[in-house]
Amino acid sequence: MKLLITGGAGFIGSAAVRCAVALGHEVLNVDALTYAGDLATVSSVENSALYRFARLDITDLSSLRHAVRDFGPDAILHFAAETHVDRSIDDPTGFVQTNVVGTTNLLDAALHFYSEISGSKKANFRFISVSTDEVYGSLGSDGYFNETLPYDPSSPYSASKAAADHMCKAWYRTYGLPVIVTNCSNNFGPYQHPEKLIPTVVQAALEGSDIPVYGTGLNVRDWLYVDDHINAIFSILVHGQPGDTYCVGGNCEKTNLDIVSEICEILDRRFKKPSGDGFSSQIVMVQDRLGHDFRYAIDNSKLVELTGWKTSKTFLERLGETVDWFVDHRDWLSKHEGRLGLGNKNT
Numbered sequence: 001m002k003l004l005i006t007g008g009a010g011f012i013g014s015a016a017v018r019c020a021v022a023l024g025h026e027v028l029n030v031d032a033l034t035y036a037g038d039l040a041t042v043s044s045v046e047n048s049a050l051y052r053f054a055r056l057d058i059t060d061l062s063s064l065r066h067a068v069r070d071f072g073p074d075a076i077l078h079f080a081a082e083t084h085v086d087r088s089i090d091d092p093t094g095f096v097q098t099n100v101v102g103t104t105n106l107l108d109a110a111l112h113f114y115s116e117i118s119g120s121k122k123a124n125f126r127f128i129s130v131s132t133d134e135v136y137g138s139l140g141s142d143g144y145f146n147e148t149l150p151y152d153p154s155s156p157y158s159a160s161k162a163a164a165d166h167m168c169k170a171w172y173r174t175y176g177l178p179v180i181v182t183n184c185s186n187n188f189g190p191y192q193h194p195e196k197l198i199p200t201v202v203q204a205a206l207e208g209s210d211i212p213v214y215g216t217g218l219n220v221r222d223w224l225y226v227d228d229h230i231n232a233i234f235s236i237l238v239h240g241q242p243g244d245t246y247c248v249g250g251n252c253e254k255t256n257l258d259i260v261s262e263i264c265e266i267l268d269r270r271f272k273k274p275s276g277d278g279f280s281s282q283i284v285m286v287q288d289r290l291g292h293d294f295r296y297a298i299d300n301s302k303l304v305e306l307t308g309w310k311t312s313k314t315f316l317e318r319l320g321e322t323v324d325w326f327v328d329h330r331d332w333l334s335k336h337e338g339r340l341g342l343g344n345k346n347t
């Protein structure tokens with residue numbers, strides 16, 4: 001297939017690019033290379049004949065239309081976004097530009113292209129927009145998000161993603177563009193930007209600094225290994241119904257304090273501090289995030305029934321591999337400016 005992947009220099013999009021090339025698909029990676037984008041994430045495929053890169057801002061409609069038409073994709077996988085909740089609280093308008101206007105532009109460019117194709121190319125064309133479970137708001141101590149729940153976003157980030165999802169549905173219902181929306185839980189894995197929870201904790205621990213945890217640390221997130229997420233997206237590409245939504249979650253609820261403590265234990269097994277203390281002695285509770293959602297948890301049964309999807313290893317195995325990756329790639333941690341130092345990622 002020819003796959004146009006947006007945000008393919010970011011954390012999840014780059015995993016999609018690497019996976020797509022490995023599967024033999026032809027890829028055009030469209031990315032503006034914001035502070036969150038880094039082509040090092042796709043260096044393993046940069047010399048492949050199957051791979052091309054276009055530095056392009058999805059808020060630029062005319063360039064986007066040209067890129068889509070010139071490449072002629074069989075599917076568009078849309079990952080590009082502003083993604084950090086804390087940044088959205090400080091500067092919401094940039095989130096509206098990329099997440100709402102940018103997504104709308106991409107839908108527009110896709111529809112222009114879709115209206116010009118025919119036959120099996122048209123019948124099989126898909127536009128998958130990758131969104132977040134945060135559009136559903138916050139759960140109490142029980143219950144799960146599923147595809148039937150009304151949207152109830154809390155942060156400017158989740159509100160902008162919710163607006164983008166509504167645009168996707170509108171492009172399906174109004175124009176018949178075969179759009180599918182996926183709403184996933186917290187991803188983790190290699191190449192995640194150091195402003196997010198797991199890399200922040202590893203970096204702070206290794207620097208000997210405070211490891212910051214918001215509020216009580218009891219907020220719950222449902223964790224999903226990034227390559228498992230990409231497997232789900234590829235299954236949805238094949239089996240998903242246009243106009244439909246699929247929730248993708250790893251069935252792995254953890255409090256933020258659990259995650260931070262587990263990372264500290266993994267590091268304790270690898271490093272002995274001269275003081276003899278464990279890394280958890282560096283944990284410091286800091287003032288809670290504004291509008292901090294209490295719990296996210298996904299009921300993924302629709303996805304599982306459709307595709308038979310399941311995670312490939314246990315959470316602790318994947319967390320261990322991820323922590324090892326950050327320890328072995330400390331240049332990745334130190335290279336990226338913009339780490340906010342408040343250790344709770346909510347996307």
Ligand SMILES: NC(=O)c1ccc[n+]([C@@H]2O[C@H](COP(=O)([O-])OP(=O)(O)OC[C@H]3O[C@@H](n4cnc5c(N)ncnc54)[C@H](O)[C@@H]3O)[C@@H](O)[C@H]2O)c1
Binds near residue numbers: 007012034083187
């Ligand atoms: N990371 C998570 O846990 C998570 C959870 C749920 C949903 N999501 C969604 O998955 C997608 C990917 O998230 P991520 O964590 O990989 O994000 P990321 O911040 O790591 O990467 C975002 C990428 O988008 C690019 N980008 C930003 N603005 C752009 C613009 N205007 N034009 C073109 N490119 C632009 C950046 O350069 C970067 O490469 C996002 O849509 C996000 O909302 C992420």
